[in-house]
Amino acid sequence: MLENTVLVTGGAGYIGSHVCLSLLDAGWGVVVVDDLSTGNRDLVPDGAVFIEGDIGDRETAAGALADHRCRAVMHFAGSTIVPESVAEPLKYYRNNTCASRTLLDACVAAGVEGFIFSSTAAVYGNPETLPVDEDAELRPITPYGTSKLMTEWMLRDVSAATSMRTVALRYFNVAGADPGGRSGQSTPNATHLIKVACETACGKRDTMTIFGDDYDTPDGTCIRDFIHVTDLADAHVAGLNYLMGGGASAVMNCGYGRGFSVRQVIDTVEEVSGRPLPVTVGPRRTGDIAQIFAVTNRVREALDWTPRLDDLRTIVASAYAWESRTAPSDG
Numbered sequence: 001m002l003e004n005t006v007l008v009t010g011g012a013g014y015i016g017s018h019v020c021l022s023l024l025d026a027g028w029g030v031v032v033v034d035d036l037s038t039g040n041r042d043l044v045p046d047g048a049v050f051i052e053g054d055i056g057d058r059e060t061a062a063g064a065l066a067d068h069r070c071r072a073v074m075h076f077a078g079s080t081i082v083p084e085s086v087a088e089p090l091k092y093y094r095n096n097t098c099a100s101r102t103l104l105d106a107c108v109a110a111g112v113e114g115f116i117f118s119s120t121a122a123v124y125g126n127p128e129t130l131p132v133d134e135d136a137e138l139r140p141i142t143p144y145g146t147s148k149l150m151t152e153w154m155l156r157d158v159s160a161a162t163s164m165r166t167v168a169l170r171y172f173n174v175a176g177a178d179p180g181g182r183s184g185q186s187t188p189n190a191t192h193l194i195k196v197a198c199e200t201a202c203g204k205r206d207t208m209t210i211f212g213d214d215y216d217t218p219d220g221t222c223i224r225d226f227i228h229v230t231d232l233a234d235a236h237v238a239g240l241n242y243l244m245g246g247g248a249s250a251v252m253n254c255g256y257g258r259g260f261s262v263r264q265v266i267d268t269v270e271e272v273s274g275r276p277l278p279v280t281v282g283p284r285r286t287g288d289i290a291q292i293f294a295v296t297n298r299v300r301e302a303l304d305w306t307p308r309l310d311d312l313r314t315i316v317a318s319a320y321a322w323e324s325r326t327a328p329s330d331g
Helices: 014-025 058-068 082-087 089-110 143-161 193-201 229-244 262-273 297-302 312-324
Strands: 005-009 029-034 049-052 072-075 114-120 165-171 173-175 208-211 226-228 250-254 279-282
Touching: 005 014, 005 058, 014 029, 014 072, 014 229, 029 058, 049 058, 058 089, 072 089, 072 229, 082 089, 082 143, 089 114, 089 143, 114 143, 114 229, 143 165, 165 229, 173 193, 173 229, 173 312, 193 208, 193 262, 193 312, 208 262, 226 229, 226 312, 229 250, 250 297, 262 312
Parallel strands: 005 029, 005 072, 029 049, 072 114, 114 165, 165 250, 173 226, 208 279
Antiparallel strands: none
16 A cells, blocks of 8 residues: 555546546556446556445545545546536536535545645636636536535635645646547547547537537637646646645636637647538527636646646647547448
């Protein structure tokens, strides 16, 4: 058993599996708890201990923490589809907020030193000023964003009342795949733009839809701050080092600080794949905002984090390479 072991909830998922790779590369011991409701067992890297279970079950959480003497926890398990949260809000309050409360209770009892939480830019809602920094007003417009914000509030209060220190990383739009091809996004029925576009380019989808082209943006489509999943994973390891070094509890944006539109992403996928994409334009989706991108000074300075893959074409190329591995044969 390694002395420095991290419990990773949702480690069989997209972001969680990439963080496991970065942790293992950095020499940490990794224990994954995932119920495989959306995760893929094959994405859990060799070298990580795997426990199939629900992190919202206190006995499962407490058992994993005690058996492996975990010093820290990284919490990715939860539901993440924004439109679904609007249709099924109670699912999101159960899977995100209630499960996080149960996990935190087990962590405090086990004496966990550091806790890193997978939060989201959705806590900002539709910000009045851009780019948005961590001190902006928090006014989520979907149950997904609200469920994450409620967990942030719990982290704030727990870190004030106990010795556990916490970091909440507010992700912007995560995309891409491990440059070495070890992991990628395998979520069924994914709604993430770059994955959907790459699936379409590979022939896994007959067509894709732009949800609204009448936004107040230069080309009428939504603008998002895309961050490569490997850079995001490295930020988690940097956050862990920060907490283990005595860093104070904090909230930090994770993005690159600039945005690209839906049409710019589609153009880039067409360029990378060499194929035109069959695209239709549909109505706006509930919960979508026109544009958002981040102020990232805090994460760069506090964690000494510098992204290595800060390029839209690089992000798209890695995602396309991952999808191409399982593309249907032309013959």
